[in-house]
Amino acid sequence: MNLQISLIQTIDALLPQTQCGLCGHRDGCLPYAKSMAEGEAANKCIPGGQPVADALAQLLQRPRLIAEASVWPxxxxxxPQRMKAIIREDECIGCTKCISACPVDAIIGSGKLMHSILTDLCTGCELCIAPCPVDCIDLVEDHQAVxxxxxxxxxxxxxxxxxxxxIQREEKQRSKRKGPVVRADIDTALFSQFSTSSSSIISPTVVHSTPETLTPVDAKSTIELAKIRTQIKKLEKxxxxxxDAQKRMQLAEYHQQLMLLQGA
Incomplete structure (x- = not known):
């Protein structure tokens, strides 16, 4: 069983973690990794494109397959082109449905108040678009360096x-939530299996987080992380x-703050 878990973790490390469900596994990259370990085709990760399909074929020692096509260049x-979601804020009615749909908590706002997307955190998964009742969310190209x-x-x-x-927070709130659930039911048994696994980290360059070891990121930390990332990009530009020596020192300080906030 530990060998199987290690294989799934290794596969999961190659996936882009957009949690978009375009592969057919709506509850994230890990379930697709598990399914690939059990024999499913390894070319269905649309955000990963051909590089990920090739890496998976090599890892699994399978024939190379053409990656499923993306609608983006x-x-x-x-x-495929990295995309970001943006909210036309003057049209937002504050329904909070997009907040629940975002798998990486990149949307902030409260009921009946305008929402905003932290574009530095957005994966372009598109999951926030369908639940929006007023269709005020657009996808735009991410013009940052690859x-x-x-x-x-x-x-x-x-x-x-x-x-x-x-996932942790959504599962705690599921019994209290009013209205429809906009994401698929999460396979909590699968994620729990990885949280209780004693298998070691596969590669020193890849950090494998598990639900049991995570600390939920609150709104204040999310905003602080976004601010720091913005300052880093500004200084780098x-x-x-x-x-400039002073700006170089400021950049180093921001990188250190970012690592501390991320628990590095």
Whole structure:
């Protein structure tokens, strides 16, 4: 059983952690990883595109398959264009349905108050669009630089942790929620199995978070993380034009704050 869990974790580490359900597994990347370990085709991750399909084929020692096509153009790294959701805030009625739908808690707001999407955290999964009763959410291209492999691993680990924290909170609130559930029922038994697994981390470059070890990210921390990421990008852009020792020190401090907030 431990070997099977390790294989699923290794597969899951290759997936982009958008938790979008486009592969057919609406409750996230981990269930698709489990299904692939049991024989399902490894070319269904649309956000991962051909690079992920090829990496999975190599890992699983299977023939290379053409990745299922995305509706978005292909980036320089061979993956589909990264997208971000934005809310036309003047049209938002504050229904909170998009907040419950977001798998990584990238939307903030309260009932009958305007909502906003923290675009730095948005994965472009599209899950917030369908529940919106006034159709005020759009997808736009993410014009940030395509991340390298090291940054992508950091992003995926962060998204995985945010999703597991989201699951924990949603399960606690499920019995009290009024109205329809906009996401699929979560396979809590699967995630629980990984939280109780004693298997070690597979690769020193990949951090595997589990529901049992996560601390839910509250709204204050989410906003603080978004602010720090914004400052980091601003300073990096300024330093790319002109080097400045003081700004370089500020950038280092922001990176340190970011690591502390993320529990690094």
């Amino acid at each position: 292909i980036q320089s790294d061979g993956r 991340p390298d492999d090291a940054l992508r691993i950091i992003e995926q680990n962060d998204l995985r942790q945010r999703y597991y924290a989201h 300024q330093l790319s034009v002109r080097e």
